[in-house]
Every structure is written in structure tokens, then in C-alpha cells.
Amino acid sequence: MIFSIAWRNVWRNKLRSLVIMLAVIFGLVGGIFSVALMNGMMEQMITSSIQTQLSNIQVHNPDYLTNNEVKYDIGDVSSVISSIKQNKEVSAISSHIKAQAMASTAATGTGVMIIGIDPGKEKKVTTIHEHLIEGSYFGDSLSRSKPILVGKDLAHKLSAGIGNKVVITIQNLENVITYGAFRIVGIFETHNSNFDKTNLFVLKKDLAELINFNPESATEIMIRLDENKQTEEVAQKLSKELQGLKVQTWMQIRPEFELFNSMTQQMLYLFLLLILFGLAFGIVNAMLMAVMERVKEIGMLMAVGMNKRRIFSMIMLETIFLSITGGIIGILGGFGLVEYFGESGIDLSVVAEGLQAVGYASTAYPSVDNSYYFIVSAMVILTAVIASIYPARKALKLKPAEAVREEA
Amino acid sequence: MAIIEVKNLHKVYDETSVPVHAVNGIDLKIEEGEFTAIVGPSGSGKTTFLNMLGGLDQPTKGEVIINGTKIHELKSKNLIDFRLQNIGFVFQAYNLIPVLTAKENVAFIMELQKVPKKDRNKRAMELLKSTGIGDKGNYRPGDLSGGQQQRVSVARALASKPKFILADEPTANLDSKSTADLLDMMAEMNKESKITFIFSTHDQRVMDRARRIVTIEDGKISSDKNGINN
Numbered sequence: 001m002i003f004s005i006a007w008r009n010v011w012r013n014k015l016r017s018l019v020i021m022l023a024v025i026f027g028l029v030g031g032i033f034s035v036a037l038m039n040g041m042m043e044q045m046i047t048s049s050i051q052t053q054l055s056n057i058q059v060h061n062p063d064y065l066t067n068n069e070v071k072y073d074i075g076d077v078s079s080v081i082s083s084i085k086q087n088k089e090v091s092a093i094s095s096h097i098k099a100q101a102m103a104s105t106a107a108t109g110t111g112v113m114i115i116g117i118d119p120g121k122e123k124k125v126t127t128i129h130e131h132l133i134e135g136s137y138f139g140d141s142l143s144r145s146k147p148i149l150v151g152k153d154l155a156h157k158l159s160a161g162i163g164n165k166v167v168i169t170i171q172n173l174e175n176v177i178t179y180g181a182f183r184i185v186g187i188f189e190t191h192n193s194n195f196d197k198t199n200l201f202v203l204k205k206d207l208a209e210l211i212n213f214n215p216e217s218a219t220e221i222m223i224r225l226d227e228n229k230q231t232e233e234v235a236q237k238l239s240k241e242l243q244g245l246k247v248q249t250w251m252q253i254r255p256e257f258e259l260f261n262s263m264t265q266q267m268l269y270l271f272l273l274l275i276l277f278g279l280a281f282g283i284v285n286a287m288l289m290a291v292m293e294r295v296k297e298i299g300m301l302m303a304v305g306m307n308k309r310r311i312f313s314m315i316m317l318e319t320i321f322l323s324i325t326g327g328i329i330g331i332l333g334g335f336g337l338v339e340y341f342g343e344s345g346i347d348l349s350v351v352a353e354g355l356q357a358v359g360y361a362s363t364a365y366p367s368v369d370n371s372y373y374f375i376v377s378a379m380v381i382l383t384a385v386i387a388s389i390y391p392a393r394k395a396l397k398l399k400p401a402e403a404v405r406e407e408a
Numbered sequence: 409m410a411i412i413e414v415k416n417l418h419k420v421y422d423e424t425s426v427p428v429h430a431v432n433g434i435d436l437k438i439e440e441g442e443f444t445a446i447v448g449p450s451g452s453g454k455t456t457f458l459n460m461l462g463g464l465d466q467p468t469k470g471e472v473i474i475n476g477t478k479i480h481e482l483k484s485k486n487l488i489d490f491r492l493q494n495i496g497f498v499f500q501a502y503n504l505i506p507v508l509t510a511k512e513n514v515a516f517i518m519e520l521q522k523v524p525k526k527d528r529n530k531r532a533m534e535l536l537k538s539t540g541i542g543d544k545g546n547y548r549p550g551d552l553s554g555g556q557q558q559r560v561s562v563a564r565a566l567a568s569k570p571k572f573i574l575a576d577e578p579t580a581n582l583d584s585k586s587t588a589d590l591l592d593m594m595a596e597m598n599k600e601s602k603i604t605f606i607f608s609t610h611d612q613r614v615m616d617r618a619r620r621i622v623t624i625e626d627g628k629i630s631s632d633k634n635g636i637n638n
Contacts, residue, residue: 001512001519008507300503303464305492305520305568307485401464404499404576405455 021326028330092124095218116207135186151196299403319388417470432627496565555586
């Protein structure tokens, strides 16, 4: 019957209970949604970076990582790739020649990273082809000129468009400065404007020819896996298999992503904890009022023989019912909102420029792991239990002889 | 054998500053089946005395022995359980749980005693019938008159099968008819079932029905005499 009394007591002062429930509902909906938005944007940024520039795992000659010179190549790329393919988790592999260069047009010039790729293989590893906003991917080029893909921001900086010529100035293997003319066949725009501002793609064979590089070799091998969570495990295996080469996960290449990611995970809970902490004060206040209004009744319960444990349980149950009623609705509301916008996305194009400068997409898809909802539920119950302690202790301090005669 | 025995009972408030001797050496015996009124002017100490009799307050000095148990020596936890098993309370303002029905209010005490649900519901209805409100079992206190609420309160006090019932000004909030009906009912229970009733009261109508009247003045018993009904 204590459950029944506690539940009915919740509805004794409907307005007060509803106000607290609404606070819990809005607090949780807002908290869960904000957290999901933050998490979704972070996940998108990492996923997008993996898809456009990092892949899951990269393999280099260790000296290349130190000096960034093309002479430090991987060597026999085909045997390395064969070895990598032995791992069933690997879904696609591509090899790059990657070098620093100067890109110039009639208008201006700028330092860039030029990446020589095999378009057919690259399509399976990166999604640059999906980010074309103008022109076409290499395969559609009918021009006799060497094709080049540039980022939107770089094209803007070079005052160049589709069909315009770009001259690449680069140091060849013999350390001699050499030039090559390329024609823009496509302009891409990823979620990261810094990437778009500094990277351009050419055919691997064209770049190899320009710098006297062995077209069968590469400075970098990009590996995509079936699932991102396999990254660490596969990288460890490859490190053992590929002696003399440096195997790096995307987390090692961009440690700040891993840092942001783990910070976001911690923030998810900290943010919600702060919301629940605030709500706890409201709950304590409501329950204190409930106890103070019922001094005579609690006094009677003590007088007739209800022990302290039961009285404590009754107040605690009442607080838990009050909180979880709002909590359930709030969590369901938050879940619904996250699911809806997780599908449709939230258009943040008004601040796209700022977002893309730090690698975020202009359409955000809120996302949060389902386990989070269970943890939030547990946190709501824990908050209710903690919030009930003070009012319950206040009730226990009542003296039945005085309480039963208390004027309402 | 006396169901209640009080020996040299004292209660002093504010012992450290200005001591107030609310109860100042009371000796009293109450036998099983008595219908006793404790009377006295406001501030005479009768409420303090009744609180100590019901185990709601601790004496400064003296003994309260109920059915052979020195309740002033019981630890808080044991005292709560003792009250549950031995004493029925009827309060001036009824003090029913407003969110429970009349039947649930009565059954609740039996739940605290761990009586099986089926038995307690059956007994709760029997008690409500015996207090004349058998048809009001599913009403909440807010839907009952003052007299009806006090009857539920009496049924609740009887639910635990106590050794005696302590009624603190039970008629103070009732009109004449409700008072007369309630007193009739309690007098009949006392007569038929030998239930011991102890009232604290100012109400002449209660005094008129009591079979023993103990008057307290200045924390002491000033008179202890048979009522006109004895």
C-alpha cells in the first residue's frame, strides 16, 4: 500500500507535480537533444574526415612522415597491398603519391598538397567523387590536358573554374624544380573548408611522370575497413605484418579527433548531470513543501506505528514517481526528437561557413547511442533518490506528539 | 490486573533554562475495560500525560507500564512497534490519509502489522460496519462528514486489536448529533467488547458518558472519581 499511497500523493497537488514534471520533461528533452546534436556533429566530422581524407588506416614509409619528401616511398606497393588484403576486415585499398607543391593560375599562386590517385580505386576508399559541386570526376575527362580536381575554396583563391589551367610547381625526385600544366575538370566541396583550400587531386600516373616517380610505387596507402570499430585491432595486426613501414590509425594521424571524441563522450554525461543537478533542487523544493503540508499526517503515521524505514521509503517512492513520470516522458520525447532529426537532419546552413572552417557539416544529424537512454533513466532515478533524502530526513525528524496537533 | 500503570510520572520542559513541570508526579492505574476521561483545563498537563501514556513522549522521571511492559525503557524502534501492536489512537482532527479510501485507511494499519491482504480487507469492512459506516468503505475522507471521518478513525484505532484506545479530544470538531452518535458507539463497544477507552477531553458530553473521570490540574491529579454513568 506504500506504493499506492506514494503514487496517489504525487497527484494530491496536481499543479505542483505537473510543474516539476514539466521541468523534468523539458530538461531531459533539451538535454538529450543538445547532447545528441553535439554527438551527431562530432561523429559526422570524424566520419566525414575518414571518408574524404583519412580512411581508417594509413601506411607510410616512416621517413616520409618525418620529411614529407616523395623519395621516401613505400617501395613494392603491390606486395604490401596483397599482404593487407589478407585481412578480411579490409574493404578497400588505394595508394597515393602525395607531395607539397605550388599551384598557380594567371591570377595568383598558393602552396598546396597534391595527391596523385587512381580514380577507380579511390572511389572505394574516399568519397571525394560524391562531393563534386562542379565538373566531373577524372573518368569523364575528354580533354588531352592532364585533369585536376580542386577544392571550392582553392578554386576561389586561384580565381579559377572548370576548364582553367593550373600550373603545378614541384620538386622532382632529383630535387629539381619542375612544372606541369593541369586543367580543372572538377571542383569539390567537403565539410572541411581547410581541406578544400589546400588539397588537389590528379591522376597518379600524371604526377609520377611529372616528378620522375615510379608509377607502381606510392608514398601512402589508404585502407578502409568494414567497420570503424575494427580500426585498432587491424592496425595492430598490420603493424606486425608490414615490417619497416609505419601503420597509423586515423586516431593516431589526427589525435585531436580522438581527444574531441572522448571529450564529447564525457561532456554528454556532464551536461546531463548539470541539468539533473538543477532539477534536483526543484524536486527537493516540491517534496519539502509536500512534507511540510503533511506534518499532521506524517505525525499520525508515526504515532500509529509506521516505522522510520517505511516513512523514508514512502517519501523516496513519491519523489521517484514524481521524477520518473516526467523522466519517462522526457526521455521518450528526447528519443523521438533525436530520431526525427536524425533522419531529416537540421539545416545549419546559416552558420555553414563557420562550421566548415572546423570540419563540421552544415546539416547536422543528431545521434546518440541507445545505451545512453538507459544511463539517463538510471541517472533520473538516482537524482530522485538523492533529492528525496533531505525531505525524507526532514519528515523523520518530526516528533509525532507535536506533529499530530500541528495546525494545517 | 491494571492494563496501564503510571508511577510517579514527571515531565519537565526546558530543564536548563526555566523549567516547566508539565506533569508533576502522577500515579494512576487503569483496568481493562475502563471508559475513562482525563479532564482538566488548558495547560493542566493532560495532553503531555496522554502523550506519555501513548508512548509518543518520554517522561523525565517515573514509569509507564502497559500490560507489564515498561514502555519508557523501550528503544525508539521497539516503541514504534509497541504502539502499533498495543495502542489505538483517535485524534481530534481525525488525521486520516486523504488519498486512501475509508476501507484502505483502516486496512493500512493491518498492513503495517503484516496481516494478509484478504484478512485485512475483510476485517476493515467488518470494523466499518461496526462503526456504522459499512456503506462508506470506498469513500475518501474528503467525501465524508466529520462524524463519519471520526468513525473511520475509531475503526482504524480498533484495526490493530489494541490493548486500549487513546482518544485525544475526539469530539472537539463534531456537532452535537455526531458527538452523541460517536459516544453511543464507543460506549457500546466498551460494554459489549470490553474495549478500554481513555479520553482526553474538555467536552461535558464526554464526561457525562465516562465511567471514571480523572482530573489533572497543574500537572497533578486533583481528583479521580466515578462518572455518573458508572
